[in-house]
Amino acid sequence: MPSGALLLQSVVLGLLLGGLYALLAAGLTLYFGILRVVMIAHSAFLILAAYLAWWSHTRLGVDPLLSLVVSVPLFFCIGVGLQRLLLARLRPATLTMMSVLLTFAIAVLIEGLLGYAFTGTQRRIQLGYGAASIGFFGARIAVVKLIAFGLAAVALLTLYLLLKKTTFGWALRATIQHRDAARLVGIDTDRVAGFGFGIGLATAAVGGTALSLDTTIYPSLHWHWIGPLMAIIVVGGLGSVPGAAAAAMLLGLLQSLLQIPMGTTWAQTVFYLALFATLAFRPQGFFGGRLAQRF
Amino acid sequence: MPSVSDSLTRPADPAAPVASPAAAPDGRQRLGRLLSGAALLALAVAVLSFPAWAPNPYVLSAGVVVLNYAVLSTSWNFVGGFTGYISLGHGALAGLGGYATGLLVVRAGLPSFVALAVAGLLVAAFAVPVGYAALRVRGASFVIVSIALVLILLLVFQSWASVTGGSRGLVVPRPFPDLLRPEHHRVFYYLFAVLLGVALLVWWLIDRSRFGLGLKAIREDEDKAESLGTPTFGYKLVVFVVSAGFTGLAGGLYALWFGDLDPVFQFSILTGAYLVLMALLGGVRHLFGPVVGALVVGVALEYFKVEFGDTQLHLVATGVLLALVVLFMPDGVLPALGGLRDRYLRPAQASIREVTAAELWARRAAESGSTSTVTGPAPTDPAGSGPAASGGVERATADPDAPEHVAAEPGAPTTEPEAR
Numbered sequence: 001m002p003s004g005a006l007l008l009q010s011v012v013l014g015l016l017l018g019g020l021y022a023l024l025a026a027g028l029t030l031y032f033g034i035l036r037v038v039m040i041a042h043s044a045f046l047i048l049a050a051y052l053a054w055w056s057h058t059r060l061g062v063d064p065l066l067s068l069v070v071s072v073p074l075f076f077c078i079g080v081g082l083q084r085l086l087l088a089r090l091r092p093a094t095l096t097m098m099s100v101l102l103t104f105a106i107a108v109l110i111e112g113l114l115g116y117a118f119t120g121t122q123r124r125i126q127l128g129y130g131a132a133s134i135g136f137f138g139a140r141i142a143v144v145k146l147i148a149f150g151l152a153a154v155a156l157l158t159l160y161l162l163l164k165k166t167t168f169g170w171a172l173r174a175t176i177q178h179r180d181a182a183r184l185v186g187i188d189t190d191r192v193a194g195f196g197f198g199i200g201l202a203t204a205a206v207g208g209t210a211l212s213l214d215t216t217i218y219p220s221l222h223w224h225w226i227g228p229l230m231a232i233i234v235v236g237g238l239g240s241v242p243g244a245a246a247a248a249m250l251l252g253l254l255q256s257l258l259q260i261p262m263g264t265t266w267a268q269t270v271f272y273l274a275l276f277a278t279l280a281f282r283p284q285g286f287f288g289g290r291l292a293q294r295f
Numbered sequence: 296m297p298s299v300s301d302s303l304t305r306p307a308d309p310a311a312p313v314a315s316p317a318a319a320p321d322g323r324q325r326l327g328r329l330l331s332g333a334a335l336l337a338l339a340v341a342v343l344s345f346p347a348w349a350p351n352p353y354v355l356s357a358g359v360v361v362l363n364y365a366v367l368s369t370s371w372n373f374v375g376g377f378t379g380y381i382s383l384g385h386g387a388l389a390g391l392g393g394y395a396t397g398l399l400v401v402r403a404g405l406p407s408f409v410a411l412a413v414a415g416l417l418v419a420a421f422a423v424p425v426g427y428a429a430l431r432v433r434g435a436s437f438v439i440v441s442i443a444l445v446l447i448l449l450l451v452f453q454s455w456a457s458v459t460g461g462s463r464g465l466v467v468p469r470p471f472p473d474l475l476r477p478e479h480h481r482v483f484y485y486l487f488a489v490l491l492g493v494a495l496l497v498w499w500l501i502d503r504s505r506f507g508l509g510l511k512a513i514r515e516d517e518d519k520a521e522s523l524g525t526p527t528f529g530y531k532l533v534v535f536v537v538s539a540g541f542t543g544l545a546g547g548l549y550a551l552w553f554g555d556l557d558p559v560f561q562f563s564i565l566t567g568a569y570l571v572l573m574a575l576l577g578g579v580r581h582l583f584g585p586v587v588g589a590l591v592v593g594v595a596l597e598y599f600k601v602e603f604g605d606t607q608l609h610l611v612a613t614g615v616l617l618a619l620v621v622l623f624m625p626d627g628v629l630p631a632l633g634g635l636r637d638r639y640l641r642p643a644q645a646s647i648r649e650v651t652a653a654e655l656w657a658r659r660a661a662e663s664g665s666t667s668t669v670t671g672p673a674p675t676d677p678a679g680s681g682p683a684a685s686g687g688v689e690r691a692t693a694d695p696d697a698p699e700h701v702a703a704e705p706g707a708p709t710t711e712p713e714a715r
Contacts, residue, residue, distance in 0.1 A: 038435045040442070089622055096434040097381040098621050101575070104383065104568060105617035112610025120607070219607070223564060227446040230439045238435060265454045272447040279428040279436055 009139035010256045016141070016149040018252025020210055023152040024225070025232040025244040026159060027203035033176040033239045034196045037087060037099040042204055043225035044107035045075060049208025050217045051114055057125050064125055064212055065147075071205040079201030080194040082106075087197075088190070107222060114219040124216045148210035155206040156245070159199070163241070172196050176239070224268075228255075231271035235278045237285025246287050247274075327636055338583070346484050352477040359480055359552060361593035362487040366545040367566075368573040368585035369494045373538035375571065376498075376579035377507060378531055379514035380430070384441030385542050386566025387448045392418045392543030393550035393561055394452060394459060397467040402458075407470035411547040418543025419536050426535040430528060433517060442564065449562035464557040467550050483552040490548060491586070494541050499582055501534070510534055565613070569596070572617050578627025587629060592616075 024046065031039040049071050053064035090098045132143040163169035174182040175189045175196070183189050211217070232251055236243030251271055258267040278285060342362075349355040371385045395414035399405045405413065429440035452459045459465060471479060501507040509530050512520035521527045550556055560566075569592060570585075577588030595616075599609040624631070 032435070036435065038438055086618075086622065091625070094379070094625070097379065097438070098625060100381060100383070100435075100438045101571060101621045102618055105614045105621065107614075108565070108568065108610050108617070109614030112607040112612075112614060115607030115610065223446065227443055230443060234436060234439055265450060268450060269447060272443050272450075275440070275443050276428045279431065279440065280424075283432040283436065 005139055006260065007257075009141075010260055011253065012139055012141055013145065014253035014256025015249065016145045017256060018249035019149040019152040019156070020207055021228065021232055021248035021252045022245040023156050023159075023203050023210075024207045025229055025236065025248045026156060026241050027200040027207075028229055028233050029236070029239060029241050029244045030196055030200040030203075032233065033241075034172070034193045034200075035083070035087060035099070036096050037103070038096070038230075039103050039200070040100060040226060041103040041107040041110065042200075043222035043229060044110040045078075045201055045204040046208040046211060046225060047217060047219065047222045048110055048114065049075065049205045050212035050215070051118060051123070051208075053209045053212040054123050054125050054217060055118075057127075064127075064209060065151075068206065068209050071209065072202050075201040075205040076198035079198035082201070083194045083197035084190070107226075111219045111222065118219070120218060120220075122216045122218045125212055127213065142214060144214040148213050151206055151210040155203060159203065159241075162199070168192070168195070228268070228271040231275035235274050235285060236287050240285065240287055243285060243287030247285075330636065335583075338586075342488060346481045352480055355477065355480045355484065357594075357597045359484050359487060360597065361589055362484060362491060363545060363549050363552075364569065364573060364593040365586045365589035366487060366491045366494055366548075367542060368570045368577075368589045369491065369498060370538050370541035370545060371570040372574045372579055372585045373498060373501070373534050373541070375574055376584070377501065377510035377514065377534055380434075380437050380531065380535075381571060382441040383438060383564060383567040383571065384444040385538075385570050386564065386568075387445040387562050388418055388422070388539050388542040389546030389549070389566065390452075390556075390558075390561030390563075391421065391448060392546030393467075393556050394465065395543065396547035396550045397465045397556055398459070400467055401465065407468075407551055411544065411551065414547040415540050415544040418546075419540035422536045422539030423532070426532045426539075430531045430535065441567070445562055445564045445567060449558055452558040452562060459558070460556075462558065464555055467554050467556065469554055470551050479552075483548070486548060486552075487545075490541075490544060495582060495586075497537070497541075501537075502582065506530065506533075565610075568613065568617065572613065572620065574627075575620050575625065576616075576627055578629035581627065581629040581633075584627050584629050588627070 024042065028039055028042050031037045031042070049067075052071050053067040056062050056067040056070075057064045086102060087095075087099055090102065127144065133140045134143060134146070161169075163173060171182070171187045171192050172195070174185070174187055175192045179189050182192075215221075228251070232247045233244050235251065236245070236247035251274060254270050254274075255267050258270055345358050346355055349358060367385065367389055371382065374380050374382055392414050395417050396407075396410045399410035399413055400407055403410070425440065425444060429437045453462055455461070456463070469479065471482060474482065501510070509520065509525040509527075512523070512525055513527050513531065517527055546561075573588030573592045574585040575588070576591060577584030577586065579585075595612070596609065599612060603609065620627075
């Protein structure tokens with residue numbers, strides 16, 4: 001039986017990890033909600049942002065968090081461009097399938113370019129405060145993990161306020177709910193969809209910077225992220241942001257707890273087991289809305 | 296819409312209701328069919344005689360790899376081509392077939408080819424629960440499951456070292472230990488060719504069957520197919536299992552040929568992406584589309600391996616090529632070539648859907664040779680759709696006495712927008 005301190009440590013780490021998962025899954029959910037697009041390249045952009053943070057730290061000598069100033073607007077613009085220039089060209093009838101392939105191609109392209117530019121060597125940011133940790137009832141929590149969680153929480157809160165309190169968020173939610181009806185009441189849905197895509201990609205920029213603080217990165221790392229994220233959005237019910245967030249916290253916590261008896265590798269299987277169980281017994285997801293019924 | 300009826304691109308297919316002209320088969324049409332047959336024969340001869348003129352064993356082994364890709368891609372096309380469901384996980388099914396064959400030979404001591412057959416069956420059986428979870432809901436979930444399949448199998452086969460050999464890999468004993476290497480390549484080349492032939496034959500049979508018609512109906516409009524009584528879930532599951540079985544056999548044959556399995560390469564999501572790229576590039580609705588795609592992409596992959604070695608450039612090239620195909624040529628090269636052939640060798644025959652009311656009216660006016668050309672739309676036109684009133688793009692399908700090109704096309708797409 002693991003000690004109480006170890007359990008507490010796992011719970012805290014699981015919640016911190018779950019926060020990051022929640023932010024990233026929220027981005028994926030946005031894409032899916034707006035366009036029914038499964039964005040495979042989301043985690044590739046995550047790694048790209050992490051590389052930007054690493055690069056700005058090692059080459060320019062600035063704190064990795066400062067790279068957010070560049071990467072968030074940059075990713076927003078890339079996202080808008082991606083939606084308006086590439087995804088909008090696909091035929092509506094096969095959009096779901098073809099968009100998967102297109103975003104897959106983008107993911108492979110990013111991985112290849114990262115590998116070409118920075119080689120496959122594993123990279124890690126060495127921070128002055130990287131080793132610092134805080135004692136918490138016998139559990140030791142690294143400061144960088146707290147920063148990463150704080151970043152994710154702030155971004156998620158911003159996203160929530162943006163969606164719930166602003167006119168743009170109102171238009172975005174209307175577009176997600178019923179595109180034609182949204183157009184009828186005068187919403188420029190194409191524009192809103194583009195901006196929504198940009199916001200989704202901006203979450204990857206924030207997540208990637210948070211990730212780079214305490215993780216060793218390499219170009220093919222994104223495959224380790226896309227699987228869990230996909231599982232989260234299916235378990236949460238495709239298209240439901242609160243569902244994705246709840247599933248992210250739950251599965252992150254479960255993964256962290258299962259690492260005690262099973263080890264890190266086997267603990268990852270919890271995502272895939274949850275994915276298969278959800279699809280086999282409750283295909284619309286456990287927290288999901290009506291969107292998942294058909295898609 | 297992608298769903299211009301198949302009869303346009305595959306006119307020799309008797310299963311598809313072809314809008315055939317009432318006129319007697321015309322010489323140019325026969326020539327076109329002859330050309331198709333000649334191309335097919337040339338392809339078969341080229342494939343079968345390749346070992347005889349391959350300059351060295353390396354080229355022959357590259358030929359085996361390309362043939363392996365051709366079998367895998369054709370197997371993928373059972374699902375991707377017929378139902379339109381895109382799987383990125385077929386690479387993992389092939390890897391599973393390879394590992395199943397290898398483990399049955401190494402651990403259970405089965406003879407190589409018995410192990411291969413059993414492995415094919417095992418992979419097909421494995422596909423049943425996977426397909427059950429993946430195919431119950433539409434679209435996106437299937438892709439997600441297929442990706443998850445690759446990742447979870449990689450995880451299991453890397454970590455479960457006591458059975459699978461883990462990251463050190465698994466050595467599969469050769470089925471013909473006394474053959475020299477070039478001879479070994481030659482034997483497996485023909486084995487792969489036979490498997491390809493069987494896969495193509497089954498694809499062709501399904502394509503002509505009622506079952507195939509149901510699958511294609513799912514591709515065009517799953518809701519309508521279901522409301523017309525097609526058992527959509529059952530059909531999708533059956534074709535997924537067939538596809539998985541062939542994929543497993545190809546993977547197992549690869550294991551027997553190559554003799555060394557590494558989980559990183561066997562359960563690579565990239566393999567699955569290559570298969571999709573090959574099939575799309577060649578044309579998923581065409582029997583030989585995946586084979587043509589495998590030839591192009593497989594040769595390109597070998598070239599990149601030789602020229603650029605370990606750099607990541609092959610990833611960049613794969614990504615760019617896949618994006619270009621998806622954006623600009625989602626129907627593949629074979630339909631494009633077929634269109635070219637039709638343009639020069641066939642009379643202008645097409646679905647009535649491509650004829651506007653204005654053109655129809657002009658044609659009829661010309662046929663009757665009457666003076667009604669000056670009085671606007673003919674009074675007999677029951678739709679009353681004058682070209683001016685409808686902007687000239689009114690579709691003439693509602694016209695009951697349209698010429699012989701009007702053929703009822705069951706399962707043909709409608710023009711109403713898809714639910715997004």
